[in-house]
Amino acid sequence: MDERAALADLADRLPDAGDDCAVVDGQVITTDMLHERTDFPAGTSRYTAGWRAVAASLSDVAAMGAEATAAVAAYGAPSFDADELAAFVDGAQDVCHAVGAEYVGGDLDSHDEFTVASTAIGSAAEPVRRSGASPGDAVCVTGTLGRSAAALKLFDRGDTDRANELFQFEPRVRAGVALRPHATAMMDSSDGLARSLHQLAEASGCGFAIEAPLPIDPQVDTFAETEQERRDLGVFFGEDFELVCTLPESDVLEAREATPCPLHRIGTVTEDGVTLNGEPLPDQGYSH
């Protein structure tokens, strides 16, 4: 069974766990495990690892439209180097400060493979779910798509400074809070835009008609040799942690003004089917 099938299998047992965060008494909580082999390519600094691991959880808080309160991380590694640990904690603290949260520590574990489990908590009286999109709503996405895909290409090429910079994304917590009064459904794009749209479609019982141009990150153009590759890196690759949301057409301008990062309208909610420029957009993406 792969992760997706396993998650589907668990959905019935844990009905509260279907969105980006679980919700308990007006609080949201989310946890993520990342590890060297699949999440931290060679050249990833410990500062970036601390930043990115905690940022992935903060992004889930953002996806609920919640304020981020605090984060913790468990740090598993074959050995504990004081400088590496300090760099990791600096990264974790800096990303928390960037979104108004507090990094409050965690656990250390001797582990053969560098492994990080981060958890973030937040608060929202009425968190935004994945299930409220209605036909006619506008579909929007924050920031740009393909940033992490570009970072991985840079790691491959050994340009680790630029790659590390791109890997340190700012979780869209402030954008999520600004979008909360408007959004009818929201999630983050960590599995890629295409898969996110399919998940929102399933949760809301709707479809999406997406129209280019999409806000593909300019960094992607440095690598993509064809328009097809450019689209694949921007739409399917994922690991981008932007917010994908739906909101009433009449709210788009106000929401865009309130959101402290670019908010691109990319399409419209329909009755069913997920299309890009009228062609079916497959439910494919990055499997973690």
Next chain:
Amino acid sequence: MDERAALADLADRLPDAGDDCAVVDGQVITTDMLHERTDFPAGTSRYTAGWRAVAASLSDVAAMGAEATAAVAAYGAPSFDADELAAFVDGAQDVCHAVGAEYVGGDLDSHDEFTVASTAIGSAAEPVRRSGASPGDAVCVTGTLGRSAAALKLFDRGDTDRANELFQFEPRVRAGVALRPHATAMMDSSDGLARSLHQLAEASGCGFAIEAPLPIDPQVDTFAETEQERRDLGVFFGEDFELVCTLPESDVLEAREATPCPLHRIGTVTEDGVTLNGEPLPDQGYSH
């Protein structure tokens, strides 16, 4: 640098992380990473793993005298077997229910080694710290010591049914809440009684005079061949998740009546030095 040195190194950077949980706005949060090689001996069922991983975090909530609200876990494994996953979730849910908390899901991760990171949150307006013990206070411990040491011996012998049962300990959340009005300092005994006492002594700037008989678990007697071995398994081994606390002498009877598990008085807070029957008790224990 070993884990202990690394933790000491981090203490200055993360002053809020020094107790069993971090405290943020009247909430407590704690995270723990466990993995197959060091925490789940051969024969540990996935039900027990789910129970124990989440219980370890709930024990930290208990150690602050906080009510447990919810827990999440990230589950990393080489493959996802539906029955194993369901058993893990059952164990996690059952231990949460046992202490009035809710298990609300988590994350799945493909990982070479079975690895679990659990996080628990709770609430306490005035959590109990490690730093409030005063000379003259009584020292108490809940339950019995050496239960996990006995479980590991049983796993070694292949008596996995009894071992799994012993491994599923009930976190002392209700006891922690009952002790909160009385306790001047508290922590759990996960590193062993001896190390816990040394940590409380350091945080409170005091000492401890501990007197036998200690409440060593009867299971330990099955394995210990000498009185020395019995004491080592009960006092140094750890992994027991009982509460070790100090409280005013005049509160002991009332606290004992309020606590829904045995509460043993094992000694007295002194000015300095940690002794057992008048002999220095070394600061040694299990290094995770």
